[in-house]
Amino acid sequence: MQGxxxxxxxxxxxxxxxxxxxxxxxxxxxxxxxxxxxPAWASVAVGTAVAACGIAIRALAxxxxxxxxxxxxxxxxxxxxxxxxxxxxxxxIGFAAAARDIWVGxxxxxxxxxxxVPVIRGEESFLSGRFPDYADxxxxxxxxxxxxxxxxxVTAGFSRELYFRHREYNSLLGAAAILAVLIAKILWxxxxx
Numbered sequence: 256m257q258g259x260x261x262x263x264x265x266x267x268x269x270x271x272x273x274x275x276x277x278x279x280x281x282x283x284x285x286x287x288x289x290x291x292x293x294p295a296w297a298s299v300a301v302g303t304a305v306a307a308c309g310i311a312i313r314a315l316a317x318x319x320x321x322x323x324x325x326x327x328x329x330x331x332x333x334x335x336x337x338x339x340x341x342x343x344x345x346x347x348i349g350f351a352a353a354a355r356d357i358w359v360g361x362x363x364x365x366x367x368x369x370x371x372v373p374v375i376r377g378e379e380s381f382l383s384g385r386f387p388d389y390a391d392x393x394x395x396x397x398x399x400x401x402x403x404x405x406x407x408x409v410t411a412g413f414s415r416e417l418y419f420r421h422r423e424y425n426s427l428l429g430a431a432a433i434l435a436v437l438i439a440k441i442l443w444x445x446x447x448x
Contacts, residue, residue, distance in 0.1 A: 270377035273370045284366055285433075292354035294437040302353025303434060309345030310426055312338055317423035318413040326386040330409045334401040336392070337375055341399050346430065353437055375399075 294302075312331060316338035319330035331338035344367065351360045375398065382389045418424070 268377075270373045273373040274377060277370045277374060280366065280370060284362060287362060288350070288354060288359055288433075289436055289440075291356045291359050292437060292440060293356055294353055294441050295355060296441060298355045299353045299434070299437050299441070302349045302351070302437075304349070305352060306346045306349030306430055309342040309347075309349060310430055311342075312345060313342030313426050314418060314423055315409050315413060316342060317421040318415065318418040320417065320421070322421075323385075326382065326388055326392060328388075328392055328396070329412050332396070334396065334403065334409070336379070336396050336398050340371060340375060341401070342426075343371075344399070346426070350430075350433055353433075 316331045319332060320327045320339075331341075335341050347363050347367070351363050379389075379393070379398075383393070386392075
């Protein structure tokens, strides 16, 4: 997510509402997740490995982006316009696999489609209005699915200061908390429930 501002919009729009409710809905989803998860050691191992890739993508992206100041086109942004959201999707896939529950996956897909797709569209509209180079960048670089899984040079220009300013370590802390709950469910609840 590069831009925090909003373009001129009607008094009510789903994009604005989705932007405001995504975090509270995320907490509701977390409660649903913890209730439904039926982890096993193997699913937690696989899911954690996948989620770690998403955490790395988000970390690299947050250490590159200058929100609202410049159009970031380096690092992960050279391969995908929305690497922070891509990272979140990969984290979600990882923890859905760890949960071993189909309803977790279904709700996660609906949550992303209903909340994050409009938020991404709103941000892209904002960026189009703010940065003249965005139209060309948008034509060259895909939104969420990179053309290549090999991101050469993504660490060049990484700023630890930006990573901490954007408080991206919260993704790591959140993932660690989810992992702790999954392990606790395996250890103390028969069958992961």
